Amino acid sequence: GAVVSQHPSWVICKSGTSVKIECRSLDFQATTMFWYRQFPKQSLMLMATSNEGSKATYEQGVEKDKFLINHASLTLSTLTVTSAHPEDSSFYICSATSDRGTTNEKLFFGSGTQLSVL
Amino acid sequence: RKEVEQDPGPFNVPEGATVAFNCTYSNSASQSFFWYRQDCRKEPKLLMSVYSSGNEDGRFTAQLNRASQYISLLIRDSKLSDSATYLCVVNRANQGGKLIFGQGTELSVKP
Numbered sequence: 001g002a003v004v005s006q007h008p009s010w011v012i013c014k015s016g017t018s019v020k021i022e023c024r025s026l027d028f029q030a031t032t033m034f035w036y037r038q039f040p041k042q043s044l045m046l047m048a049t050s051n052e053g054s055k056a057t058y059e060q061g062v063e064k065d066k067f068l069i070n071h072a073s074l075t076l077s078t079l080t081v082t083s084a085h086p087e088d089s090s091f092y093i094c095s096a097t098s099d100r101g102t103t104n105e106k107l108f109f110g111s112g113t114q115l116s117v118l
Numbered sequence: 119r120k121e122v123e124q125d126p127g128p129f130n131v132p133e134g135a136t137v138a139f140n141c142t143y144s145n146s147a148s149q150s151f152f153w154y155r156q157d158c159r160k161e162p163k164l165l166m167s168v169y170s171s172g173n174e175d176g177r178f179t180a181q182l183n184r185a186s187q188y189i190s191l192l193i194r195d196s197k198l199s200d201s202a203t204y205l206c207v208v209n210r211a212n213q214g215g216k217l218i219f220g221q222g223t224e225l226s227v228k229p
Binding site: 034091095107114 | 159163216219
């Protein structure tokens with residue numbers, strides 16, 4: 001089945017540094033990728049939708065200059081948390097829709113990235 | 119009002135119990151509905167889609183009431199391995215693929 005590889009699985013960084021998270025679709029072309037954030041005991045909150053070759057669409061309240069999304073190819077999307085602060089510590093997870101005629105109801109999730117900002 | 123709301127939980131039940139999760143959604147134009155399961159610090163996994171006619175998969179039964187904008191999940195004969203957080207998920211109308219997640223209901227099945 002379709003696989004989405006997300007790296008890193010976890011990262012600890014100092015406040016003020018930038019962190020890049022990658023999501024790759026391994027055996028399919030992901031025309032659309034979604035980025036979610038999840039705080040402890042809370043729901044997955046959609047941050048942005050990225051389409052290959054175009055600018056990402058951000059959800060209300062998500063700072064596009066802080067969370068940079070790049071979807072340069074059909075198999076790779078990246079999320080960069082710029083100048084991370086402790087309040088950015090969260091579980092970040094991507095998901096992708098397949099181009100194989102699977103209904104777009106089915107999303108394939110990466111395994112998530114736990115970010116801890118000290 | 120949140121787009122998708124679930125029972126706050128947590129639910130603590132003994133093995134073999136029947137447990138029901140409830141969910142409501144605010145956008146009447148939503149088209150697709152799902153239940154996902156999420157284990158701690160893992161990606162959510164699709165448990166089942168939910169159809170207007172209701173659907174069953176083994177011990178799991180999902181129901182949808184479009185008039186009330188209400189979705190339910192019933193787990194019969196619960197197992198220890200059912201312990202997880204159950205997420206009610208709705209697609210955003212006319213934005214296929216963009217899923218909105220409820221806050222989840224945690225289930226803990228005890229021996």
